Amino acid sequence: MKDFARRMIGIDRRIIFLLIAAAVLLPLLRPFGLPIKISPEVRAVYDYIEALPERSVFLLSFDFDPSSKPELEPQAVALLRHAFRKNLRVIGMTHWLTGTGLADDIFSRVAAEMGRERGKDYVFLGWSPGAGSLVIAMGQDLYKAFPSDYQKTPTQGMPVLEGVKSLRDVNYMVSLAAGNPGIEMWYVFGKDKYRFEMAGGSTGVIAPGLYPFLRSGQINGLIGGLQGAAEYETLIKRKGTATAGMDAQSATHFVIIVLVFLCNVFYFVLRGEEGKSN
Amino acid sequence: MIFLKRQLPLAVTFVMGVAFAIQYYIPHPVSEEAITNVSKWMQIISGFALALGLASIFHVHAVKIKRQVPGWGYSIVLYAAMLATIIVGFWSKGETRVNGAQTALGWLYDYSMVPLQGTMFSILAFFIASAAYRAFRARSREASVLLVAAVLVMMGRVPLGQFLLPWTWDVTQWLLNVVNSAVRRAILIGVSMGQVALSLKIILGIERAYLGGGRDQ
Amino acid sequence: MAEGAAAPFKKVAEFPSNTRYVKPGDFPWWAQPAAKGDHYVKLVSSQAFPIENGKPYFVKLRVREGVQEVWSEVAEATAAPNIFNTAQANNLVFVVAFTGVLLASIAAARRNPHVHLRRIAGLDAVEEAIGRSTEMGRPILYLTGSGGMDEVSTIAATVILGEVAKKVAHYDTSLKVPHRDPIVMAVCQEIVKESYVAAGRPDAYKDDSNFFITSDQFSYTAAVDGIMLREKPAANFFMGSYFAESLLLTETGASTGAIQIAGTDSDHQLPFFVTTCDYTLIGEELYAASAYLSREPVLVGTLRGQDIGKALIMGALILGTCLATLGVLLGTDGFSYLLDLFKDFK
Structure with missing residues (x-):
């Protein structure tokens, strides 16, 4: 028993990897579709957008790159669908150079699906260097920070930006972030200086670290990981890739829980045997 | 030399540090203009810094190829990939899409960058499981x-x-x-x-x- | 409101007479725009009514009850920018006071350099890690995190690198520092070079021990994981700020059997570092590292100053919680004068 326990504790991690792969793949092939509960932090984002008057200005910052696509793309798609359905004017941008193409693709796809027009209903500004410095520049003059959008169209005079001079004219802002520059940077250099309301969306890995900002009101809502995206999809009543992925996430969590349980059983067996031999 | 390497940077740090700490409390347009200008300087400097990085990559891999250290072939792959991306980038004029149609750069982005980065991130799920198994006792x-x-x-x-x-x-x-x-x-x-x-x-x-x-x- | 006494007036606000009072909590007591109980309307420059500096504006008030209404006299005011945001005066006072505490602590440490520092196991293990690398003839891998030189954690990571490099030079071990930021790389090159000189081994310094990989998060991670698997460093240092890449780096390092020391202020990544590394410096321990490793009185003194600052914050937290609770229980806003001192007003 002792030898078995020792062998199991030092199990080849590739076996664990295989179990995880199976836990991800099987539910994707045979989904079991359980209901999704809505957390107050996700509902807060939904409610805020829901309460915005038509043609309000909504800024969505895609602060991620393709590596976080599975978690953050469903959040972006759900938010854009909601914003376009509410007939908001949407400004998009990114602080992550390698995320520019992905962000533009998401924007164009959802806008086409919702029948929205570039330049009139939305604009994608693209990427510009500087992160915090860029946000400060946008807070002073949006047109100097981004003289043209991602399509090289001059931003000055664009119908979607009518009445928008700087970040002060933004009604709501959400940063979908996989790291830095992201939510904290937007709060420090953006909301704190230019006084707009903002929320965050993040990968599951960094979401728990953002709860203090949520509790203190520095962000008014938080969409955390795939679970948060699935909750938002449920709220807007349009199921997407996040809802589909939740079964796989459920199964993976359970495999990890079982592994942790087994590891502890073997650990106590070993400790018990060692205690006896002493 | 000591002036350039020590006293001058320290003086610049002190002056700029104090000035921009005070700036936080001054809502005057002059103060706002100052921080905008300094932000622009930082953007310009970060642009130049990229040249430093490129020079470092070229140097490190050139040395590997020259000395034929184990795995030097990968350095050639790196040069080839960099060169190919730069050529494709210029050819596509830096655009991933033109009038909705995918450019060569867009193809590189969608079919190499996106899956490669996705793969790296997805490894996290496997590593979390193995780390939890080992550590949660x-x-x-x-x-x-x-x-x-x-x-x-x-x-x-x-x-x-x-x-x-x-x-x-x-x-x-x-x-x-x-x-x-x-x-x-x-x-x-x-x-x-x-x-x-x-x-x-x-x-x-x-x-x-x-x-x-x-x-x- | 109008741009001239004779110009047409535009309605900028309308509200019931029992709302929009100047009340505690909206403004600090030292910067209230009007007396308690007065009404106020905050006007923000907008496309509909732009407010420009140096321009006079005219305001008049209409009070209405049922069908009766009364107009006030026209008041004139010129828009002018403020030189100082008085609402943030408390913030400035605290910064100045904390600077004073810090300088006093440094002066005290200079007079009496024997300040006790609690042991930080992670920093005690630095010597052991370098010694192990030397014995095994394998390199030491040192990462400075994902931030640029504008992040305090990166600066702290570069400062610790200086101390580590001195020991590495002394033991004649090989050091590898892959970077995500070219400016951090340039700074680290200088630091490592100077450390080798300080250790009396300028001949052992190699310029390519610091090298740039890419600024992209996961490309960098893949490259560093590759270095770990190919060169099998005996010791891995992860200092600075990290995001989702932390576990990918440390789990790969753990699989190669390296001794791993992490130090980060990225609190969201702490669980990963704690489970996969041998030692983890948590939060401010990272900033304290340079003082701990060098034992210089000036740096150690600042730690004492920091502790005094923290004690004051803890005191303010306890006092504030008690007073706010008491205020609610007694139904009074009398404590708001004291509580305002610790609030963040914009």
Whole structure:
């Protein structure tokens, strides 16, 4: 028993990897579709957008790159669908150079699906260097920070930006972030200086670290990981890739829980045997 | 030389540090203009810094190829990939899409960059499992608390857990909003005090090791 | 409101007479725009009514009750920018006071350099890690995190690198520092070079020990994981700020059997570092590292100053919680004068 326990504790991690792969793949092939509960932090984002008057200005910052696509793309798609359905004017941008193409693709796809027009209903500004410095520049003059959008169209005079001079004219802002520059940077250099309301969306890995900002009101809502995206999809009543992925996430969590349980059983067996031999 | 490498950077740090600490309290347009201008300088400097990085990559891999160290072939792959991306980038005029049609750069982005980066991130799921298996053991009372909290949050954050044990949802919300926030706030306060102290040390020239050569006061 | 006394007036606000009072909590007591109980309306420059500096504006008030209404006299005011945001005066006072505490602590440490520092196991293990690398003839891998030189954690990581490099030079071990930021790389090159000179081994310094990989998060991670698997460093240092890449780096390092020391202020990544590394410096321990490793009185003094600052914050937290609770229980806003001192007003 002792030898078995020792062998199991030092199990080849590739076996664990295989179990995880199976836990991800099987539910994707045979989904079991359980209901999704809505957390107050996700509902807060939904409610805020829901309460915005038509043609309000909504800024969505895609602060991620393709590596976080599975978690953050469903959040972006759900938010854009909601914003376009509410007939908001949407400004998009990114602080992550390698995320520019992905962000533009998401924007164009959802806008086409919702029948929205570039330049009139939305604009994608693209990427510009500087992160915090860029946000400060946008807070002073949006047109100097981004003289043209991602399509090289001059931003000055664009119908979607009518009445928008700087970040002060933004009604709501959400940063979908996989790291830095992201939510904290937007709060420090953006909301704190230019006084707009903002929320965050993040990968599951960094979401728990953002709860203090949520509790203190520095962000008014938080969409955390795939679970948060699935909750938002449920709220807007349009199921997407996040809802589909939740079964796989459920199964993976359970495999990890079982592994942790087994590891502890073997650990106590070993400790018990060692205690006896002493 | 010592003036350029030590006194001048310290003087610049002091002047700019004090000026922009005070700037925070001044809502005057002149002060706002100043921070905008400095932000632009920083953007320009970060652009130039890229050249430093490129020079480093070229140097390191050139040395590897020259000395034919084990795996030097990969350095050639790196040069080839860089060159190919630059050529394709120029050819596509830096655009990933033109009038909705995918360019060559767009193809490179969608079919190499996106899946490669996705692969790297997805490895996280496997590593989390192997790290949890190795580390989550009830070795002590504190480790047991960590173990129980982790299992509860893992249950409460997914529909299957919420379905099997509905109360884990409320416990998870409480753990994240109360316990987690309280602990992180405590760490944040400590970190912030440390940041303020280190910033003051740098502005006042007390900490100068980041300039190289330790402290010589 | 109008741009001239004779110009047409535009309605900028309308509200019931029992709302929009100047009340505690909206403004600090030392910067209230009007007396308690007065009404106020905050006007923000907008496309509909732009407010420009140096331009006079005219305001008049209409009070209405049922069908009766009364107009006030026209008041004139010229828009002018403020030189100082008085609402943030408390913030400035605290910064100045903390600077004073810090300088006093440094002066005290200079007079009496024997300040006790609690042991930080992670920093005690630095020597052991370098010694192990030397014995095994394998390199030491040192990462400075994902931030640029504008992040305090990166600065702290570069400062610790200086101390580590001195020991590495002394033991004649090989050091590898892959970077995500070219400016951090340039700074680290200088620091490592100077450390080798300080250790009396300028001949052993190699310029390519610091090298740039890419600024992209996961490309960098893949490259560093590759270095770990190919060169099998005996010791891995992860200092600075990290995001999702932390576990990918440390788990790969753990699989190669390296001794791993992490130090980060990225609190969201602490669980990963704690489970996969041998030692983890948590939060401010990272900033304290340079003082701990060098034992210089000036740096150690600042730690004492930091502790005093933290004690004051803890005191303010306890006092504030008690007074706010008491205020609610007694139904009074009398404590708001004291509580305002610790609030963040914009």
